[in-house]
Amino acid sequence: MTSERSSQSLDIDRLTPYLEQHLPGFRGPVHATKFAGGQSNPTWLLDAQGSRYVLRRQPPGTLLKSAHAVDREFRVLSALAQTPVPVARAWHLCQDREIIGSLFYVMSYEPGRIFWNPALLEVDRDARRDYYASIVSTLAALHEVDPESVGLGDYGRAGNYFQRQVELWTKQYRAAETERIAPMEALIDWLPAHCPTHSPRPALVHGDFRIDNLIFADDAPRVRAVLDWELSTLGNPLADLAYFCMCLRLPSKGHITGLRGQDRNALGIPEEEDILAQYCALRGLSDIGNWNFCLAFSFFRLASIAQGVKARALQGNASSADAHEVGRMVEPLARLAEELLA
Numbered sequence: 001m002t003s004e005r006s007s008q009s010l011d012i013d014r015l016t017p018y019l020e021q022h023l024p025g026f027r028g029p030v031h032a033t034k035f036a037g038g039q040s041n042p043t044w045l046l047d048a049q050g051s052r053y054v055l056r057r058q059p060p061g062t063l064l065k066s067a068h069a070v071d072r073e074f075r076v077l078s079a080l081a082q083t084p085v086p087v088a089r090a091w092h093l094c095q096d097r098e099i100i101g102s103l104f105y106v107m108s109y110e111p112g113r114i115f116w117n118p119a120l121l122e123v124d125r126d127a128r129r130d131y132y133a134s135i136v137s138t139l140a141a142l143h144e145v146d147p148e149s150v151g152l153g154d155y156g157r158a159g160n161y162f163q164r165q166v167e168l169w170t171k172q173y174r175a176a177e178t179e180r181i182a183p184m185e186a187l188i189d190w191l192p193a194h195c196p197t198h199s200p201r202p203a204l205v206h207g208d209f210r211i212d213n214l215i216f217a218d219d220a221p222r223v224r225a226v227l228d229w230e231l232s233t234l235g236n237p238l239a240d241l242a243y244f245c246m247c248l249r250l251p252s253k254g255h256i257t258g259l260r261g262q263d264r265n266a267l268g269i270p271e272e273e274d275i276l277a278q279y280c281a282l283r284g285l286s287d288i289g290n291w292n293f294c295l296a297f298s299f300f301r302l303a304s305i306a307q308g309v310k311a312r313a314l315q316g317n318a319s320s321a322d323a324h325e326v327g328r329m330v331e332p333l334a335r336l337a338e339e340l341l342a
Contacts, residue, residue: 009034010044010055011100018099023092023106025051040230040309041068045109054088057104059312071095072155073229074105076204079150084141086225110225112215117257118247118269123221125268130221132270133278135214138223139244140282143203143237152204156234160199162297165235166191173304176311183334187300190341196290199236207231209240210256211247241279242294246302248272249295249336255325256302292340299337306330 009032016028027049035043046053058068070093077090089108097103113122120128147153157164170188206213208231215225248271250258264271270278276288288294310327 010057014099015055016048018094019048019092019106022094023053026053027051040228040305041070041073046106052109053091054107054109055104056107057100058102069230070103070105072232074107076152076155076229076232077107079152080145083145083150085145086138086223087229088225088227110215112217112224114212114215116212118211118259119252119257119262119267120269127221128268129270131216132275134216134221134223135211135244136275136278137282138214138226139206139209139240140279142206142226143240143283145204147202147204147234152234155204155232156202158202160195160197161202161205161235161239162195162199162293163192165239165301166195166297169301169304173307176304176308178307178311178314181331181334183331183338184300184303186341187296187303187334187337191293191297191300194293196236196293198289200238202234203237205233205235205237206240207233207243209244211244237283238288238290238294239298241276241288242291243298243301245272245275245295246298251332254332255322255329296337296340299333299340303330303333303337306333 012030012032015032016030019026019030020028029048031047032044032055033047035045040059041056042059043057044055046055056070056073058070074090074093077087080087081089088110091106091108093103093105094100095103115122120131123131147155173184173188206226206229208228209226213226213228214223215227216222217224247258248264249260250256251260252258252262259267259269262269276291280286280288306326306329309323310330313323313327
């Protein structure tokens with residue numbers, strides 16, 4: 001946690017009367033505590049007269065185009081409120097940058113457990129498969145949502161999702177580039193030439209679906225809420241599945257912990273083929289094609305995100321003290337992607 005008086009603090013004196021006016025039932029005084037995570041959009045827990053809320057804002061400073069889209073997060077949370085996908089309740093979006101210096105929104109506080117290590121060392125071995133089953137079923141439920149039926153039919157662009165995403169994250173990477181990294185250059189050449197030409201019916205894609213963006217119930221292996229919808233859009237659902245499965249290939253030590261080299265059977269963690277089989281069964285799919293491309297793209301996108309964090313850290317605008325450590329992930333992530341190129 002960080003102090004309220006940090007460079008990324010909230011102006012509580014301006015925020016409190018604004019929320020009292022715009023959020024029914026909200027009453028000061030307010031105590032704000034910044035969550036330790038949130039590399040992209042700084043996030044605070046607000047304690048106000050016995051009630052708890054979560055505030056998520058854009059970071060200060062110059063932002064990359066289309067990045068830090070808290071207004072999109074608010075929209076998708078609102079749309080999913082009446083679906084089987086577990087999410088926090090979206091209470092209020094403020095687009096007046098004069099209040100605290102940037103766009104922000106307020107949502108419900110969802111108590112529960114967040115795991116940072118996909119080995120799930122905090123729970124009994126025999127329960128870990130059930131946790132993973134809940135994760136996969138939550139992802140499948142998200143991809144079964146009909147975007148049109150929840151008012152998100154225009155939430156993404158038409159056309160080849162992976163092609164657009166490769167172009168987008170290449171531009172984002174170039175905009176934040178601080179040095180030449182050979183594996184990233186190799187990916188920038190390889191990915192456009194190997195994009196799948198077939199696109200399934202567009203689904204709502206989370207864009208950052210990993211274990212630390214999930215809140216689990218305190219007393220059961222059940223996903224209570226999916227967090228961090230900044231990168232959500234309409235697109236190819238296999239992007240989410242591959243992004244989650246990166247945890248099986250990431251090193252067991254590092255800023256983002258993975259399961260590479262771990263004995264998953266001893267841990268009680270399902271193998272990749274088991275995860276894919278469950279997902280296919282839930283969605284009625286016969287198989288999954290272009291899997292190596294999906295994985296390589298996922299590593300590339302995460303590396304591009306890490307590069308953005310690195311650039312903000314060098315500018316003094318990063319939202320976390322760990323930003324420089326995140327920046328050091330760029331080349332290792334690109335090298336993991338290179339292993340998948342054929």
